[in-house]
Amino acid sequence: MNNHTTKLIDGSFTKENAKSVLLKLIGDKISYHQLKKFSNEERFNHDHEHSQQRITELSSEREQLLKWLDQFEDAEKLQINCKIEIVPVEAEVLQDS
Numbered sequence: 001m002n003n004h005t006t007k008l009i010d011g012s013f014t015k016e017n018a019k020s021v022l023l024k025l026i027g028d029k030i031s032y033h034q035l036k037k038f039s040n041e042e043r044f045n046h047d048h049e050h051s052q053q054r055i056t057e058l059s060s061e062r063e064q065l066l067k068w069l070d071q072f073e074d075a076e077k078l079q080i081n082c083k084i085e086i087v088p089v090e091a092e093v094l095q096d097s
Contacts, residue, residue, distance in 0.1 A: 001088040009082035018078045019069050026062045030055055 013021065033051040040046060072078065 003088070004086040006084045006086070007082075008084050009080045012077045012079050015069060015072045015074050015076055015078060018080060019066070021080070022065060023062065026058055026065070030058050030062075033058070 009021065033054045037051040037055070040051070
């Protein structure tokens, strides 16, 4: 099986638009892990440690991003390049991030 690359974001954004796009992506990933954690607690009566760890990491990343963005003026432009590389792995190695 071949790898696959998807260009998710490739453009120049104002500070506010960059913040909006990036916070939405991070927020969606946090929601994904919250739902997965809740589902595991309900179905299997145990916490999903990996999801909780990712929620914590992503929340921290969100705060760091907001602090970093604060240094820019509203009119400044920011270039965002985001590629996603998808690589097939063996089943026992799978882990959602």
